[in-house]
Amino acid sequence: MSPLFFRRLDGLWPPGTRLLAAVMLLLLTLLTGCADTEPVLPTVTIRALDLRYEPQHVTIPRDQPVRIVLQNDGVLAHDISVEQLEVQVQQLQGEWVQGQVYIYAERGQRLALTVQASTPGTYDFVSTIPGHEAAGMRGTLTVE
Numbered sequence: 001m002s003p004l005f006f007r008r009l010d011g012l013w014p015p016g017t018r019l020l021a022a023v024m025l026l027l028l029t030l031l032t033g034c035a036d037t038e039p040v041l042p043t044v045t046i047r048a049l050d051l052r053y054e055p056q057h058v059t060i061p062r063d064q065p066v067r068i069v070l071q072n073d074g075v076l077a078h079d080i081s082v083e084q085l086e087v088q089v090q091q092l093q094g095e096w097v098q099g100q101v102y103i104y105a106e107r108g109q110r111l112a113l114t115v116q117a118s119t120p121g122t123y124d125f126v127s128t129i130p131g132h133e134a135a136g137m138r139g140t141l142t143v144e
């Protein structure tokens with residue numbers, strides 16, 4: 001905050017105004033700061049095609065929030081399910097619940113799920129839509 005700013009207020013405004021102005025500026029700075037420092041999470045993007053995933057093998061770090069994105073570039077609807085892995089899943093409101101990695105995307109949709117995994121290992125993922133896994137929609141997710 002520049003000395004010039006305070007000098008001008010001293011001359012023109014009643015006592016107390018300077019403190020109020022300083023508090024308001026601080027609040028503005030904090031609000032702006034929040035927007036600037038929003039964390040960018042590690043992200044893995046898996047494309048769903050007819051009828052395969054790309055890439056077929058992905059790796060995520062353990063014990064930290066990670067975004068898993070399913071981008072459906074196919075014509076059909078696709079999903080991805082990691083059935084053998086228990087994770088924490090972040091809800092829209094921000095709280096975490098125990099759950100599994102599952103995303104369903106219509107054609108052209110790109111959907112993200114924020115999860116945190118704590119059990120290292122390599123887990124199969126598949127499309128649960130009838131016929132898709134058999135046709136090749138499977139891969140692995142490694143937690144390390």
Ligand SMILES: [Cu+2]
Pocket residue numbers: 048051077078079127128129132137
């Ligand atoms: Cu599919």
